[in-house]
Amino acid sequence: MRASDDQFDPNDPAEQALDRLLQQARWHEPSPQQKQRVRDGWLALSHRRRIMPPLWTAAAAAVVLVVGGAATIVLRQSPVVQPHSEKFFAIVTDEPKPADLVRPATAYEKLALISATRTPSRQAATPIPLQTQPPVPSIAQLQLQVRNPASPIRGTAIHAMLKRNDHAGMNAYLNCLNDPSLQDQAMAVLVGMSDPPREALLNELNNPIVANRQAAAQALGAICNAELVERLGEMVESNINRREALAALLAAKNASAMAMLDDVARRHAAVKSQIQALKSETPDITSKEPGNGKENFYRAADSLDRGDGWIRIGAGATTV
Amino acid sequence: MDRQTFERLMLEHLPAAHRLAIRLSGSPDRAEELVQEAMLRASRGWAQFRGQSRFTTWLFQIVINVFRDQLRRKGVGEEVADDHDLPDARTVDPHQAASGKELGELIARHVSSLPPRQREVLVLVAFEQMAPSQAAAVLEISEQNARVNLYLARQAMKKLLAIYLNEDRCESK
Numbered sequence: 001m002r003a004s005d006d007q008f009d010p011n012d013p014a015e016q017a018l019d020r021l022l023q024q025a026r027w028h029e030p031s032p033q034q035k036q037r038v039r040d041g042w043l044a045l046s047h048r049r050r051i052m053p054p055l056w057t058a059a060a061a062a063v064v065l066v067v068g069g070a071a072t073i074v075l076r077q078s079p080v081v082q083p084h085s086e087k088f089f090a091i092v093t094d095e096p097k098p099a100d101l102v103r104p105a106t107a108y109e110k111l112a113l114i115s116a117t118r119t120p121s122r123q124a125a126t127p128i129p130l131q132t133q134p135p136v137p138s139i140a141q142l143q144l145q146v147r148n149p150a151s152p153i154r155g156t157a158i159h160a161m162l163k164r165n166d167h168a169g170m171n172a173y174l175n176c177l178n179d180p181s182l183q184d185q186a187m188a189v190l191v192g193m194s195d196p197p198r199e200a201l202l203n204e205l206n207n208p209i210v211a212n213r214q215a216a217a218q219a220l221g222a223i224c225n226a227e228l229v230e231r232l233g234e235m236v237e238s239n240i241n242r243r244e245a246l247a248a249l250l251a252a253k254n255a256s257a258m259a260m261l262d263d264v265a266r267r268h269a270a271v272k273s274q275i276q277a278l279k280s281e282t283p284d285i286t287s288k289e290p291g292n293g294k295e296n297f298y299r300a301a302d303s304l305d306r307g308d309g310w311i312r313i314g315a316g317a318t319t320v
Numbered sequence: 321m322d323r324q325t326f327e328r329l330m331l332e333h334l335p336a337a338h339r340l341a342i343r344l345s346g347s348p349d350r351a352e353e354l355v356q357e358a359m360l361r362a363s364r365g366w367a368q369f370r371g372q373s374r375f376t377t378w379l380f381q382i383v384i385n386v387f388r389d390q391l392r393r394k395g396v397g398e399e400v401a402d403d404h405d406l407p408d409a410r411t412v413d414p415h416q417a418a419s420g421k422e423l424g425e426l427i428a429r430h431v432s433s434l435p436p437r438q439r440e441v442l443v444l445v446a447f448e449q450m451a452p453s454q455a456a457a458v459l460e461i462s463e464q465n466a467r468v469n470l471y472l473a474r475q476a477m478k479k480l481l482a483i484y485l486n487e488d489r490c491e492s493k
Binding site for chain 1: 343356425
């Protein structure tokens with residue numbers, strides 16, 4: 001392309017017409033919840049950063065611990081420290097040395113002597129009795145059972161996640177829904193429940209992870225009854241997690257949900273276009289790609305909490 | 321710049337970054353992921369911002385880098401899939417589209433389905449009101465390159481929106 005070809009004339013009527021058209025472009029606005037989540041995400045990130053020790057402090061602490069640990073090893077293993085060695089005492093006591101060869105012990109040597117002659121003053125620690133198994137299994141235990149393909153209580157573990165009726169349980173359950181190898185079983189357990197946790201799943205429509213929000217919508221669609229259709233309709237009307245509520249109604253595929261969708265689409269043009277967009281991009285939760293931006297964000301935020309290696313070095317040093 | 325000032329600036333510029341992410345990705349969900357990832361990178365690399373460029377330029381650079389990484393990670397499959405959903409401008413009745421307020425969304429979707437580099441330049445120049453030289457700085461390309469991509473993007477948009485352009489010109493005459 002010649003240099004002159006890549007310039008457009010702003011006074012050309014065709015270009016002006018294009019500019020007028022471009023000014024009409026209208027993208028879907030982020031929902032208030034999305035805006036809030038982004039803002040909260042930043043505030044959480046700033047807060048985590050603030051409570052973290054500065055990098056140089058962490059590095060200095062790590063160096064001190066490593067040097068301290070190494071010094072302890074050297075002091076304990078040093079061949080110089082032989083307090084019962086007859087040869088050592090013989091040199092000092094039997095054959096007095098000329099004055100210029102005798103010198104007071106250095107601090108290092110004093111320390112070495114003290115540490116070598118010291119008798120253990122600490123008594124053996126009494127073993128701490130093992131804690132009794134908590135009556136309610138933890139999320140980690142449930143996840144362990146669920147991730148084990150040979151586990152005979154996989155279904156029971158998924159059921160227990162749902163029975164917890166809290167955010168942690170729901171999050172673990174939604175992760176199962178996003179796992180192609182567990183998805184069918186997870187959905188079957190939910191559908192088979194006499195009293196599925198509808199309220200907890202409704203709360204998960206605002207889950208910070210996109211894939212989990214979408215999975216919650218799918219799950220709600222699978223257990224959608226008339227009362228739930230009403231609740232989802234209210235959420236659409238009041239623009240609370242509207243996209244997710246619409247996705248749940250779309251996933252429901254029952255008559256009352258379809259009627260609700262038709263009704264809101266007729267009354268709100270914006271919702272109508274949102275439904276069309278959702279139909280084209282409704283997530284197939286089986287095709288979720290691992291490691292999206294949001295997950296990376298939370299994973300990294302957690303690693304900030306752990307101290308990004310700082311604690312690992314420190315812990316290694318203290319065990320020396 | 322100290323950390324507190326940086327955090328305040330980020331908070332002020334988050335809506336602009338979110339808006340840019342939506343325009344680039346064409347989907348609020350993908351935009352949310354994109355802006356979260358950008359926030360993380362900005363938080364890690366805040367010390368690199370030396371105040372030589374505008375904060376917007378620096379932040380937009382990060383958003384665009386995340387956008388490119390996301391495209392690379394997900395491949396072009398998703399982009400093509402979106403493209404198939406676009407109504408063909410030649411078969412849509414312009415009056416119906418305009419009256420249904422769907423023209424704006426149609427244009428937005430066409431912009432968000434342009435080849436990535438053309439999309440980036442067009443969004444920055446036509447929608448973020450940047451000069452081609454500023455867009456080139458954000459995209460870390462030469463100004464000439466930015467102008468070429470802008471030209472190509474406008475040509476593509478003219479083809480996609482030909483029917484509306486003819487309507488518009490007739491009306492203005």
